[in-house]
Amino acid sequence: MRDLTAQTSAQAYVPGVFDDLTAGLGLRMSFAQNEEIYSQEEEAEFIYKVISGAVRTTRLLADGRRQIGDFYYPGEFFGLEPKEEHRFSAEALCDTVVLVIKRSTIQSSGSSELQHEIWQATAQELTRAQDHLLLLGRKTACEKVASFLCNLARRQSAEIVALPMGRQDMADFLGLTIETVSRMLTQLQKGRSVRFVDHRHFRIENPDAIACMCE
Amino acid sequence: MRDLTAQTSAQAYVPGVFDDLTAGLGLRMSFAQNEEIYSQEEEAEFIYKVISGAVRTTRLLADGRRQIGDFYYPGEFFGLEPKEEHRFSAEALCDTVVLVIKRSTIQSSGSSELQHEIWQATAQELTRAQDHLLLLGRKTACEKVASFLCNLARRQSAEIVALPMGRQDMADFLGLTIETVSRMLTQLQKGRSVRFVDHRHFRIENPDAIACMCE
DNA sequence: CGATCGATTGATTCCAATCAACGTGAGTGG
DNA sequence: CCACTCACGTTGATTGGAATCAATCGATCG
Secondary structure, eight states: OOOGGGOOSTTOOOTTTOOSSOTTOSEEEEEOTTOEEEOTTSBOOEEEEEEESOEEEEEEOTTSOEEEEEEEOTTOEEOOOOSSBOSSEEEESSSEEEEEEEHHHHHHHOOHHHHHHHHHHHHHHHHHHHHHHHHHHHOOHHHHHHHHHHHHHHHHOOSSEEOOSOHHHHHHHHTSOHHHHHHHHHHHHHTTSEEEEETTEEEESOHHHHHHHHO | OOOGGGOOSTTOOOTTTOOSSOTTOSEEEEEOTTOEEEOTTSBOOEEEEEEESOEEEEEEOTTSOEEEEEEEOTTOEEOOOOSSBOSSEEEESSSEEEEEEEHHHHHHHOOHHHHHHHHHHHHHHHHHHHHHHHHHHHOOHHHHHHHHHHHHHHHHOOSSEEOOSOHHHHHHHHTSOHHHHHHHHHHHHHTTSEEEEETTEEEESOHHHHHHHHO
């Protein structure tokens, strides 16, 4: 990870961006697309919050197989793990600004509200991981892709949903190959469940059909 | 879940069983093999700790496909989820005694140590879920089974390792079928990596071979 | 002794991976 | 402006690993 001491200017509190308890704490850091925020097996000294952009956490096997743990969007915490070391690395999906908070700061801040917020975020993370387990272990390729689109749509609650990641990232999140992801996307389109306006934007045409594939 | 008020006698503190902060808190409850401790979608009002026996958390899809989230052994917490409702149900793997603690008790106990212990347990749980994601998403059937045996062995650190669950439970944890689990077990035995003394007990013959399959 | 349940083994099928070709759009430079 | 490259995505043909279907084995129990 980059040297934190190198940046000192970005601590300013931006009013209105967040209503929360992290205001004024930690450092803001910018990362270019695909830049590493922290690495697998690095000591988990900080916790992180997305300010703008998006983040993926990834884990590699020795032979290059890759699993994406989750994607994080503005306002969400990541890097929440018990002391020790990180099991996943984190990378910027696109140009991204992140708030970096030292763990010891949280302890010493004495804010039990903040501690509670972080516990909530950890438990929330666990819930998402559990949904992900079911998806990876027991869903078919088509159900995986449908569930993924459905989740994105739910989080964004917009008519046209943006896909912030490429096909390889989707594949590595879903435990599939890019080819299979691509095939399932065209299959869902032929079934009139979704429609892509371009490679990175879609709308859900038939919410019932999608919902039924997500269970 | 069963009525908590039905049991009042089992609160006694057993010295020496745990060195921890939960002593004297909550109720002890017994569950028979396969009995449900809480159900999917039940409100998450309590947290739980295994005293003796073992527990599995499971989630079902509408058509009966099942995913096991994790197995829990004595001393471990489970049912740690952000308020809302449980995403998985919990069942006793065998005859089991569980300590049940009301969430509100923890808040009001004011013990920040206990709160910290629970946060630790939640984060620990998350770490395990993340390992599980990699296993489900990117490992082969053989690697899955090997990793599973390896983890069990690591947790028990005994020469002869006990499998507290049947093949169906292993399969539903690993995202496989019982037949495939069985085939991989014989394959590992033929490769002299492990040896089964009976269906529920094995020893690791070649730790290097196993470790290399677990990454 | 049959009955039953869990585990193993065998034969076959099928879904997703792999290997390969092609399409498309953005950026580059002549 | 066009030709070229390059990254990314889609589509097609074939393979392969795990699922499915089916039979058998072994242990426990009435």
